[in-house]
Amino acid sequence: MALAVPCVRPVMAAKRHLQGFLGRSYLSMSVVDSAEVKPPQKIRRRKPPNMKAFDESLSWEDRLADAVTPLWRLGYDEQLHVKQQNQEHILSHFSSQLAHLTSAQPSSSPVATGTLGFSVQPIRPSPVRDGYRNKSTFSVNVGVDGNPKTVGFYLGTGKDRNIICVNGDHLVNMPEKHKQVARCYQEFIRLSPLEPCLLLHRGGHWREVTVRSNAKGQTMAIVYFHPQTLASEEIAVHRAALVEYFTRGPGAACELDSLFFQESAMTRCGHEVSPYQLLHGQPHINEEANAFFQVNTAAAEVLFTVARDLCFPEGAAQSGGGGAGGTLLDVCCGTGAIGITLSPAVERVIGVELVQQAVEDARHNAVLNGVLNCEFLAGKAEVVLPGIVPQLSSSEEGGGARGITALVNPARAGLHYRVVRALRNQPAIRRLVYISCKPDGEAMRNFRELCCPPDPQKKLTGEAFSPRVAVPIDMFPHTQHCELVLLFER
Numbered sequence: 001m002a003l004a005v006p007c008v009r010p011v012m013a014a015k016r017h018l019q020g021f022l023g024r025s026y027l028s029m030s031v032v033d034s035a036e037v038k039p040p041q042k043i044r045r046r047k048p049p050n051m052k053a054f055d056e057s058l059s060w061e062d063r064l065a066d067a068v069t070p071l072w073r074l075g076y077d078e079q080l081h082v083k084q085q086n087q088e089h090i091l092s093h094f095s096s097q098l099a100h101l102t103s104a105q106p107s108s109s110p111v112a113t114g115t116l117g118f119s120v121q122p123i124r125p126s127p128v129r130d131g132y133r134n135k136s137t138f139s140v141n142v143g144v145d146g147n148p149k150t151v152g153f154y155l156g157t158g159k160d161r162n163i164i165c166v167n168g169d170h171l172v173n174m175p176e177k178h179k180q181v182a183r184c185y186q187e188f189i190r191l192s193p194l195e196p197c198l199l200l201h202r203g204g205h206w207r208e209v210t211v212r213s214n215a216k217g218q219t220m221a222i223v224y225f226h227p228q229t230l231a232s233e234e235i236a237v238h239r240a241a242l243v244e245y246f247t248r249g250p251g252a253a254c255e256l257d258s259l260f261f262q263e264s265a266m267t268r269c270g271h272e273v274s275p276y277q278l279l280h281g282q283p284h285i286n287e288e289a290n291a292f293f294q295v296n297t298a299a300a301e302v303l304f305t306v307a308r309d310l311c312f313p314e315g316a317a318q319s320g321g322g323g324a325g326g327t328l329l330d331v332c333c334g335t336g337a338i339g340i341t342l343s344p345a346v347e348r349v350i351g352v353e354l355v356q357q358a359v360e361d362a363r364h365n366a367v368l369n370g371v372l373n374c375e376f377l378a379g380k381a382e383v384v385l386p387g388i389v390p391q392l393s394s395s396e397e398g399g400g401a402r403g404i405t406a407l408v409n410p411a412r413a414g415l416h417y418r419v420v421r422a423l424r425n426q427p428a429i430r431r432l433v434y435i436s437c438k439p440d441g442e443a444m445r446n447f448r449e450l451c452c453p454p455d456p457q458k459k460l461t462g463e464a465f466s467p468r469v470a471v472p473i474d475m476f477p478h479t480q481h482c483e484l485v486l487l488f489e490r
């Protein structure tokens with residue numbers, strides 16, 4: 001199988017299907033009544049919103065760039081320096097809390113790495129700095145000139161009634177292809193007799209467009225449409241106009257490989273509730289890299305390599321199979337990318353994930369890659385893990401050379417306390433790798449729970465973990481975001 005990115009596991013190209021991504025469902029929607037037919041609405045030019053709230057000395061483009069990519073004015077080395085300092089500051093805070101918890105000598109300096117008690121490695125840069133996003137969602141709203149059919153990104157807030165939509169042609173993190181689709185979509189909706197949908201309850205139809213692309217340059221667009229009270233035959237007319245525009249009209253220049261359409265009366269709505277309709281092209285575009293569902297594919301490869309090296313420093317992941325035994329617990333595994341990537345290093349991988357559709361994609365990805373030692377369980381980690389982790393002890397403790405390694409990659413809400421307790425109370429887990437996109441948020445609570453002294457009252461009887469190594473990774477150049485990978489051992 002061909003593989004564009006050889007750093008993790010050359011024989012394992014994870015061909016992830018976009019269909020899987022589309023199928024994810026977090027919200028339900030009410031049934032839309034499409035019986036009432038309304039005549040096409042007249043397009044009104046609206047008054048531009050109150051612009052006083054913005055810094056008027058800057059152009060709209062600069063204001064948007066400052067909001068979306070706040071580090072864009074800095075050179076890349078400077079950006080990395082800023083992020084490194086931020087991460088060290090957060091870790092220093094953690095170190096102080098840790099010292100307090102364990103009544104050890106508090107850290108004296110707020111930022112110096114040497115006083116943390118563990119090492120912070122230099123930030124790993126993103127291999128791609130500009131145009132790295134493989135997914136972009138463009139909104140529709142009132143533009144600077146008052147045109148309500150403007151496709152771009154919001155500035156301002158609904159509460160302050162100063163929302164303004166600025167096109168993203170100048171944003172450095174956005175690929176050209178995504179910008180082209182956004183421009184064409186804007187042209188299309190401006191030609192359409194239908195109103196845009198600016199607020200879900202205020203009428204109008206044309207909503208945001210999501211654009212996805214892969215390393216081969218294939219592009220998928222998903223147009224979201226509010227049906228309001230249109231009859232299905234009416235919607236069909238506008239759907240056909242959209243297809244015509246993107247296949248034979250000016251939009252054909254985008255060379256879309258897939259065009260999807262979703263009728264939805266809610267902000268987000270899953271395929272099960274309101275099916276994604278394939279209007280043109282193929283149902284999936286594939287990515288032959290290891291981490292498609294991260295927004296920056298190339299940087300995700302770096303993340304996975306770091307995770308592998310921290311989980312298995314002895315390097316058996318490169319042995320090409322067989323591994324050194326033991327189990328990898330992939331907690332909050334999403335579509336299984338990390339577990340599948342690391343599977344050669346262990347006898348088995350157990351992935352746990354809340355979203356059923358993601359679990360099905362993970363199973364699909366394992367099959368696609370010929371990986372047989374991964375199982376994926378659907379459910380809340382706080383429900384699933386307390387049931388299975390204690391069972392692992394008899395077979396794993398002292399059995400394999402590695403026992404159990406835990407890798408956790410929760411959403412911003414962090415891990416539920418029951419998850420931390422299940423992991424801590426399992427003595428066969430000697431090593432735990434925590435990947436966090438927001439280490440100064442709820443993850444910090446988890447770090448404390450992992451490292452505090454045992455507390456029988458809270459049924460936290462297992463030995464405490466200690467932080468050993470922290471590795472910041474720049475997944476999003478030009479923004480403030482930074483991923484942190486933290487190795488805990490005991």
Ligand SMILES: C[S@@+](CC[C@H](N)C(=O)[O-])C[C@H]1O[C@@H](n2cnc3c(N)ncnc32)[C@H](O)[C@@H]1O
Pocket residue numbers: 293294331332333334335336337338352353354355358379380381382409410411
């Ligand atoms: C940051 S993503 C990690 C995705 C995955 N590790 C990857 O690389 O693609 C967090 C994942 O945690 C899942 N999640 C959120 N709450 C959860 C819970 N209580 N139990 C299990 N999974 C959860 C989300 O659905 C999401 O897939």
